Amino acid sequence: MFRNQYDTDVTTWSPAGRLFQVEYAMEAVKQGSAAIGLRSKNHVVLACVNKSSSELSSHQKKIFKVDDHIGVAISGLTADGRVLSRHMRNECINYFYSYESQLPVGRLVVQLADKAQVCTQRSWKRPYGVGLLVGGLDESGAHLYYNCPSGNYFEYQAFAIGSRSQAAKTYLERRFENFMASSRENLIKDALFALRETLQGEKLTSSSCTIAVVGVGEAFHVLDQETVQALINEFEIAGEEAPADDAAAPDQAGDSESGATAADQATPFDPDVAPMDM
């Protein structure tokens, strides 16, 4: 594009007031394989596509347990994601050591966002090239956050990041209003359906995806392959229908076009607006 003049380092503004290095970092997130998060009142489900570089290799780990009450799904540079997960784990351990109670999710994402911001304001650093879907439980309930390389973070009812995530977002936008009251099983099913949307025709099997759950009375854990395959079989045998809505609400998303509680725009990428200004 025409932005090559001002994109050499992260500490250079463009005349339009954009930091192109940060935007390029967010592009890296879009190139990663899809990751999806949804939450209800008492549960958060994280799901991701298992992409491997070749048939011979194993897939990269994209869902990490951060603590009993928090887990994270990443998309983008998985190495950056691994390092940030380790940082988050240490933050939780240190907080528990000092206060003998669990680090609230909202606090963790702020710390993470501040860490990411540092990398947007140092000439010798580069932004992290990974987007994180942080799902967790604390005293104020179940939460799902998205942390992006710009240092911004948003809370969501449901969200998807990575390649072909728009298909999943479209599915989630249709159904997100029911999620708050959703049961754990239906939430997982919705995650699987949303994940299937990103596969665009490829078969959804338990080996091509990873699902993790955290909830009230349920520590964060990754579901094993048998459980996931059983769930997939259940709804494929029952037909291609999405699970019945708990509240029997119509498919219309109503006045809100997005599945987010923040102002995430579902409209196509506007080249004149810096994405981190949303």
Add this chain to the structure above:
Amino acid sequence: MTKQQANWSPYDNNGGTCVAVAGTDYCVIAADTRMSSGYNILTRDYSKIIQLADKSVLASSGFQADVRALQKVLAAKHLQYQHQHNKQMSCPAMAQLLSNTLYYKRFFPYYAFNVLGGLDHEGKGCVFTYDAVGSYERVGYSSQGSGSTLITPFLDNQLKSPSPLLLPARDAVTPLSESEAIDLVKTCFASATERDIYTGDKLEILVLNASGIRREYMELRKD
């Protein structure tokens, strides 16, 4: 003009006794629940035992503030281990970690006298006994704390093999059954309570075996 002596100490001794006995497929870890300071009793109901991992239980007597700090450090280290290795620490691994943690403070030690009990890689009982700065050894049984001078000779009498030259060579574990070991431990504490003023009130016993972990209590003399 006499030299002024130090009149403040960072340490205090809260008394108490800990014992652990290893068997062929179990481990018994026990400690009294009395916490004292000088001639005063601070509480009759304080646990000196903590389960650090699936198969590792730590009992510590000495200065309980240091004991608590040590327990927290070990618990945090164990959590990091689990994140890295995707599994729990084994008892021998925890034993080494405890030794390193204690030596780390070689020049301002944890005033903690530890006995670590659990099951090893083969499922056999193991007991590790420590000094305040981390010197440790795997043994079949051990006692630490204010009543240890009373209990150790008794355990030697009951459990120690008469000579290391005796054939067939004896294991580091005792030949007792689980219930026999528990009875022996109860006897130890009942006797120690009689003569050691810092030991008494209640006995907390943890039994670790293949089916999991079990907790038992026994009343001791309160005087």
